[in-house]
Amino acid sequence: MANNRGASVRYENVQKSYDGETLVVKNLNLDIPPGEFLTMLGPSGSGKTTCLMMLAGFEPATHGEIFLNNRPINKVPPHKRGIGMVFQNYALFPHMTVAENLAFPLQVRGMSKADQAEKVKRALEMVELGKLGNRRPAQLSGGQQQRVAVARALVFDPELVLMDEPLGALDKQLREQMQYEIKHIHENLGVTVVYVTHDQTEALTMSDRVAVFNDGVIQQLSTPDLLYEEPQNSFVAQFIGENNKLSGQVVSVDNDACEVLVAGGVRLKADKVNVSGAGDATTLSLRPERVELAPERQMDNMLEGRIEELIYLGDHIRVRMTVCGNSEFIVKVRNRSDRRRLDAGEIVPIGWEMKDCKALDAVA
Amino acid sequence: MSSLPSYASPLQRTWHYTFRIICGLIFFFLVFPILVIIPLSFNAQDFFTFTPEMLALDPAGYSTKHYVDFFTNPDWQKALKNSFMIAPTATLLATVLGTLAAIGLSQPHVPFRSVIMAILISPMIVPLIIAAAGMYFFYSRIGLQGTYWGVVMAHAVLGTPFVIITVTATLVGFDNSLVRAAASMGAGPITTFFKVQMPLILPGVVSGALFAFITSFDEVVVVLFLGSASQKTLPWQMFIGLREQISPTILAVASIMVVLSVVLLTVLELLRRRSERLRGVTPA
Numbered sequence: 001m002a003n004n005r006g007a008s009v010r011y012e013n014v015q016k017s018y019d020g021e022t023l024v025v026k027n028l029n030l031d032i033p034p035g036e037f038l039t040m041l042g043p044s045g046s047g048k049t050t051c052l053m054m055l056a057g058f059e060p061a062t063h064g065e066i067f068l069n070n071r072p073i074n075k076v077p078p079h080k081r082g083i084g085m086v087f088q089n090y091a092l093f094p095h096m097t098v099a100e101n102l103a104f105p106l107q108v109r110g111m112s113k114a115d116q117a118e119k120v121k122r123a124l125e126m127v128e129l130g131k132l133g134n135r136r137p138a139q140l141s142g143g144q145q146q147r148v149a150v151a152r153a154l155v156f157d158p159e160l161v162l163m164d165e166p167l168g169a170l171d172k173q174l175r176e177q178m179q180y181e182i183k184h185i186h187e188n189l190g191v192t193v194v195y196v197t198h199d200q201t202e203a204l205t206m207s208d209r210v211a212v213f214n215d216g217v218i219q220q221l222s223t224p225d226l227l228y229e230e231p232q233n234s235f236v237a238q239f240i241g242e243n244n245k246l247s248g249q250v251v252s253v254d255n256d257a258c259e260v261l262v263a264g265g266v267r268l269k270a271d272k273v274n275v276s277g278a279g280d281a282t283t284l285s286l287r288p289e290r291v292e293l294a295p296e297r298q299m300d301n302m303l304e305g306r307i308e309e310l311i312y313l314g315d316h317i318r319v320r321m322t323v324c325g326n327s328e329f330i331v332k333v334r335n336r337s338d339r340r341r342l343d344a345g346e347i348v349p350i351g352w353e354m355k356d357c358k359a360l361d362a363v364a
Numbered sequence: 365m366s367s368l369p370s371y372a373s374p375l376q377r378t379w380h381y382t383f384r385i386i387c388g389l390i391f392f393f394l395v396f397p398i399l400v401i402i403p404l405s406f407n408a409q410d411f412f413t414f415t416p417e418m419l420a421l422d423p424a425g426y427s428t429k430h431y432v433d434f435f436t437n438p439d440w441q442k443a444l445k446n447s448f449m450i451a452p453t454a455t456l457l458a459t460v461l462g463t464l465a466a467i468g469l470s471q472p473h474v475p476f477r478s479v480i481m482a483i484l485i486s487p488m489i490v491p492l493i494i495a496a497a498g499m500y501f502f503y504s505r506i507g508l509q510g511t512y513w514g515v516v517m518a519h520a521v522l523g524t525p526f527v528i529i530t531v532t533a534t535l536v537g538f539d540n541s542l543v544r545a546a547a548s549m550g551a552g553p554i555t556t557f558f559k560v561q562m563p564l565i566l567p568g569v570v571s572g573a574l575f576a577f578i579t580s581f582d583e584v585v586v587v588l589f590l591g592s593a594s595q596k597t598l599p600w601q602m603f604i605g606l607r608e609q610i611s612p613t614i615l616a617v618a619s620i621m622v623v624l625s626v627v628l629l630t631v632l633e634l635l636r637r638r639s640e641r642l643r644g645v646t647p648a
Contacts (some may be wrong), residue, residue, distance in 0.1 A: 058544055078547040079556075091545035095563045095639075103558070105549035156549065 006035035006192035007069045007159035009055065014064035016050050024050050026216040027065070032194065034159075037186050039195045042213030043204040043239070051213075052162050052196045053241040057081050084153035084191075088168055090145045093136035098148050099133035100126070105156040123155040126185065141175045150182065154189065163195045167202065179205050200240050202355065204228065212236050228287075228334035233274050234360045237285035244291070244329050246284040247362065250275050258359050260284060262323035269300045270359040272319065288330040290356035293319065294340060299351035305329060307346045317342070391482070398622055405430055412610055432617035440613065443601035449512070449599060451580040454519035458576040461520070462527025463569050467561070469528075470535045480605070487610035488525040495522075496589040503590055510592035518586045523576025534568030567636050574632060580626065 009032040014027040025047040025136050032038050040048035053059040055066055057078030065072050073081060093101050102120040111119070124130050127147035137145055146166060163182075167175045183206045186193050197203055203210045204224040212219045212227065212235070221230045231237035238245070258272040260282055264327035268276065268284065275282045305323035316332050319342065323329040331350065333339060342348070367378055408427035409415050434440045465484055469477055487495055499518050500509060508514035515549025538561070546556040562569075584599035591600065598617060605614045 056544070056548060058547075062455060078544070079550050079552050081548075082550065083548060085545065085548035087541045087545055089539065089541060091539065091541040093542060093545075104546070104551070107557060108549060108551045152549070162548075 005157075005159060005190045008032060008034045008067075009160065009192065009194065010067040010070070011051070012065045012067065014051075014054065014061050014066060016047070016054060016059065022358045023062075024216055025054075028218065030211065030218065030221070032192060032290065034191060035190045035192055037183070037193045037195065037206060039197060039203040039207040040213055041197055041200060041210050041239075043198060044271060046213040047216040048198075048211075048213040052164055054192060055194065056083055056085055056162055060151075071172050076122045082156075082158055082160075084156065084158035084230045086149045086161070086163040086166040088165045090137070090149040090166075092145060092148055092152070094137055097127065097134050097136055098140070101137070102133075102152050102155050104129060105152070109156060117212045119155055123151040126154070127151045127246075129179070132148055143178065146170060146178060147181075150185065154185070154191070156188075158191065160194070163193065165197055166195075167197075175202070182206060204240070207354045212239060213237070220340055230273075231285060231358060231360065233282045234285065234363045237358065237360055238363075242288050242330060244286040244288060244326070245363070246286070246325075246326055246329075248282055248284060248323055250278050250280045250282055253277055254268045257289040257354060260359055266303055266324050268303075268357065269354040270357040271355050273358045282359045283361065283363050285358045285360050286352060288318075288332045291350055293329045293333055293342075294349050295351040300354035301357065302345055302349065302351040305331075305350050307342060307344050307348060309344060310342055321350070374605070376422050378631030384395055388564060401615045402619045403621045405612060407612050409614075410612060412612060412615070430611070430613045431620075433611075433613045434616050434620070437613070440598075440601060440617070443596050443598045446594075446596055447581055450515050450519060450595065452506060453516045453576050454523055454580040455573050455577040457516065457520035458523030459527050459573040462524040462576070463565075465524070466528045466531035466535060466568075469539075470532060473475040484528055485525045487522050492522075492585045496586045499586065500589040509590055514573070514590050515587060515595045515597075518590050519580035519583060520576075522583065522586065523579045525573035526579065527569070530572035531565055531568045534565045538564060567639065570632060570635075574628065577628075581621075 006088065009030075011028045011030040012027040014025060016025055017023050020156045025163055028047075028051060030051075035252045040051055043049045050059060054061050055068075057073070057076065061074060067073065067075055068081065068083075079364040092098075093104065096104065102123055103116045106119055120133065121130070124133055127150055129144060129147055129151070130139065132144065137148065140148065146169075147293070149166065153163075166182075167178050170178060170235075180192075186206075195203075195206065207224060209221060209223055210227050210311050211221045214235050218228060220236045223228070227236065227240050231240065235244075237243050246268070248260040248268070248324045251259045251261050251267060253259075253272060253275075256272050258270055260268050260270050262268055262284070270282075270284050295302065303323065305321040307319055307321055308327060309320040311318040311320070314335065316335055317339075319333055320327075321331060333342070368377060372380070403418070404412065404414065406426045406428065407413075407415065407418065408425050408429070415425050419425075451568075468474060469481055474480075496518075503509040503514045503518070509518065543556055544563070546560045551559065581597075582599055583597075584603050585611055587595065587597050587600050590601070591597070598621070602614050602617060605611055
């Protein structure tokens with residue numbers, strides 16, 4: 001029953017400072033359409049949680065305005081915003097049973113006992129905890145507590161749900177399972193979800209769009225695939241997925257392509273993304289799985305590298321090489337039965353296409 | 365009880381037994397003076413000493429007449445009634461004010477927190493006789509000296525620090541995201557306070573209230589300064605009794621108060637364990 005039950009959110013020139021000097025969030029502009037699953041992704045201290053707390057109403061914005069369904073909400077207290085929220089530590093009420101926890105938002109809204117029971121029952125079924133209504137939170141496992149927290153944030157039918165690193169405390173397997181469950185719940189209910197995490201896999205798996213935060217600024221806002229394949233700057237390339245870096249200088253520019261001189265006097269062809277012209281310092285970004293070892297066909301960039309280390313990972317082999325002076329250059333080789341034998345110390349030809357190599361801003 | 369390992373050196377052995385003796389002595393000095401008044405209160409004679417009959421466990425040496433005296437003598441009955449009029453009101457006042465103060469002072473943005481805290485705690489630190497003298501002069505000026513409310517207010521002042529300290533201690537372990545969670549679900553500050561915060565800090569509130577109650581119930585100095593004859597409390601009556609006529613009825617009252625305190629503490633501890641079990645926390 002995917003529908004437009006979600007709310008729209010708009011941040012307009014929002015700034016936040018805790019001490020009146022340094023800006024934790026610098027001039028944020030963000031439009032979230034109804035029903036979208038938007039993830040704010042970034043390292044700790046990047047301002048993503050602050051943005052979520054301002055939307056929830058727990059932190060006032062220093063400057064700017066936040067709109068919910070086109071209504072400014074800066075002056076609306078948190079309990080009148082009608083936004084569901086899942087907290088990092090779940091924040092379940094320890095003195096209430098699971099059912100009482102779920103009934104709390106309904107009770108506050110003055111719903112009748114019978115309606116409350118009906119809604120609580122349905123919410124518990126949604127997260128597959130139908131029989132645990134009489135337990136206390138302390139008697140549940142971490143994963144079950146997490147589900148209760150999700151159910152409690154949704155039980156009063158909010159149009160917007162905020163999630164603040166809700167899966168951080170779970171082990172890897174459970175975390176992956178919950179990612180899919182939350183994604184499916186979102187698809188079924190059609191609510192708008194704003195999700196905060198520092199885990200890029202989580203962000204890529206669940207989101208419609210991802211806003212990558214660093215230093216209080218959105219570095220890139222796009223769909224997961226574009227984020228991975230078309231990073232707009234070195235920070236995004238580095239933060240999302242694995243990435244080989246080569247520093248160099250732009251020699252010439254030809255429309256969308258450019259030629260870059262890197263260490264060892266090698267000239268490489270790259271996709272011009274974040275450089276302006278010849279003479280610019282740049283960092284080339286290249287995904288390990290886009291590099292071919294001993295290519296059998298002609299490629300835009302063909303050179304040689306020395307194998308330093310081989311790490312066997314089952315489905316693929318990680319090859320650490322020295323390429324153009326970078327000894328941390330990683331190549332992923334698929335583990336096929338006919339693959340060529342590799343040895344440390346060997347010098348092998350490697351190659352990659354121009355469009356897979358992005359010329360981004362220079363980093364130190 | 366742990367026993368000595370076989371490899372213990374002579375020094376360790378000596379210390380092991382010395383330690384036990386020290387502990388025993390501490391308990392003896394703490395508890396014995398309290399326990400000894402209980403058999404003495406059943407003395408058939410009007411003395412503060414064990415008679416030869418009592419030591420011989422002769423039933424004729426024992427009597428409940430001092431208890432009878434306590435429950436029939438109008439002086440004692442009036443004192444008992446006064447104590448039960450003053451202590452609960454003072455406790456209620458101290459608990460409400462102390463809890464609110466503790467919650468307010470636990471907010472990080474309150475200015476001069478430690479100074480305010482120190483002022484509120486000061487009745488615990490200032491010598492009682494000085495506080496009582498100060499209150500006497502102050503309350504006389506504003507017409508509270510010698511009144512019921514004067515004594516209640518003075519006792520509330522003495523009890524509040526206990527409530528502030530115990531509630532502050534429970535608030536340290538209080539997860540503030542619960543308050544945010546309640547707000548996100550649409551609960552206003554008042555609902556949040558009564559439905560979420562209060563039930564969770566209740567153990568601290570109750571033990572603070574208990575201390576406040578006992579403070580008022582045991583208090584003699586302030587009452588002597590601020591009370592008039594119509595606010596005569598149990599401790600006051602006992603104090604006068606000791607000075608004017610050494611009647612073993614005092615011992616009977618003291619015994620009753622000891623038993624009352626023990627029962628109160630036990631009930632509270634049982635309630636605390638029950639609430640922790642309900643919350644799924646194993647008792648420490």
